[in-house]
Amino acid sequence: MRSFIKLSNNLNYWAVVPAAGVGQRMGSACPKQYLSLLGKPILQHTLEKLLQTNVQGVVVSLAAEDNYWSQLPTLPRVWTAPGGTERSDSVRHALEKLLTFPEVKPNDWVLVHDAARPCVRVSDIQNLMQTVADYPIGGLLANPVRDTMKRADTQNCVTETVSRQQLWHALTPQMFRLQLLYDALTTAAIQGYPVTDESQAIELMGYSPVLVSSHPDNIKITHPDDLALAALFLQQQNNV
Template sequence: MSSKVWAIVPAAGIGSRMQADRPKQYLLLNNRPVIFHTLSRLVSHPQIEGVVIALSANDPYWPSLNLPADWPVHTTIGGDERADSVSNALRLLQNLTDTNPWVLVHDAARPCIRHSDIDAMLQQLGNDPVGGILGVPLTETVKRVDANNHIEATVDRSGLWRAATPQMFRLMALSEALTQARQANINVTDEASAMEFMGLNPKIVAGHADNIKITLPQDLALAALFLQQQENGEAA
């Protein structure tokens, strides 16, 4: 796949589970905010034309990020929900390009994304009629529980995956899917859910397990370890 793609980063969330004084994407990881690492991985990929990031209104942390001047990063205002932020970013992107490019939507709090995983997505999805997402097959035993956390059943894990990002779809198709889901009052937790609502079947591309999403305080130390391992060329 030789054509350029764009990336979108929804970053208007507050990350309340971190119990920190700022959104998790602005917590320090190896002396840089998490989102700096994430954006660095995206803008340095040779096939990514640029990044559109959706920020909360009056975000007090973004101006102090001091991104390199040559990074092709564009900003817009996010919304109350992830889908709203992605939709706003897609609208801005339509003004930045006169084509219908592939778009990689990536979590701001996934700073360990590997270029090799992006390469795998571009290769496996470049000619796909729908697109798809990065994911990891489940290896742990899965339990279904009741409201009191008592186990009701052991779930067959074959065919079950943990959805991750990036999630890769065509600009216009994803924009339409998010619009249709919103009009139907469907709560989509990721972009693939919106495409599924349209009756489409995105593909999952296997990625590395170190592409973690920083959600809890202990995840910062784990991400730092993974970044170090990646720098040393160690598998994860």
Template sequence: MQNNPQSIIAIVPAAGIGSRMGADKPKQYLQLGQQSILAHTLDVLLSHDDIAHVIVALHPQDKHFNALPQATHPKLSQVMGGGERADSVLAALDYALSIHPQAWALVHDAARPCLRHEDINKLIGSITQYPQGAILAAPVRDTMKRSDVNGLITSTVDRALLWHALTPQFFPIKTLHDNLSNALAANVLITDEASAMEWAGVMPGLVSGRADNIKVTHPDDLHLAALFMAQT
């Protein structure tokens, strides 16, 4: 396999239309400083020299995206997403295959605006060590507990060798497309791109990423993200 990808296409699944944060719009469009969460995320990807193209998978009823300045960027394309994250990623991969089948996909959550170029560089640079693909991740630092259905602790889980999966996740487009498509056809529960690769027998690499690459899922996360982004 090639040691350096010929082209890198970033994929951003952003098809959610509801908000779990008590707002009247999807969380990726909530304000974070001077612009929306999604706008910050796209700025990081669009400004990276090694990313040739960015594909955003949107809900067909999305009424917010075209108002973003990034929507008209020459490196950006839109596709219609699906009901689940995996469906949206697959739709973007279908389009990516049509324009550059030999490229690599860099799949990143729309609600992770604190991504830094240095982590993208580390992930891209890992291709020599992990030619099958890799993901950004963070080692588990806290004590882990397993509970029963009533919320009672049943055991303490050894945190050694446990990681929090982050994004981006970085795989050859054709391989990821085929494995994700086959997994969905087999009704396999796919929680991220790496899980589709694992199901197909691939063992993705783990690249340690920054702890501030948080996903905004709760109102308090907005304040935390603003603090992280204010740091140089």
């Protein structure tokens, strides 16, 4: 594991939400982050959760042809940035926007959260922030794998059973130092290495992020059936 100098935690927290995707697997006419969930767009639920924490502000990366963002209510401390071809590009553009703010420090914390994870619990976000605050590199919400894991070939036939010991499902938010994350994503882009989440970019720099357990209702809305499940989870959370 690469060494890292521990820095002061007297810094601000910011959030980034990449929302430039079209959500093809949902099969809907509009991007999935704008589908209605309990009377609000999914993205609005997500932003409201983040704004309930002590983040200083949120930058949302939007596609150039996005015609839906203007239909959301104006939320305080929310800015936009251009989206990119890949998720990592959208996150990088949002970080570039943050780095132009005079009050932002390179070592501030930034939390990157999926637009389509509206069920994340505020308590889980706060637990991530508190747990990782004393960790020099950063970390992410995740869940240990509970099911038996199978590897398949191109015909979906099992080739082996994979041990689930020490395997985790990576979730979001993922929280890292702003400049470190920007450098990691930029390096991956220059090298042409496709990264599917922020932790992977940090790992490629030689660091080992810490995993922080999340409640299992922190689902990502990907398929049509997920909408009903997300609605159930949100209703359960609101009734607690």
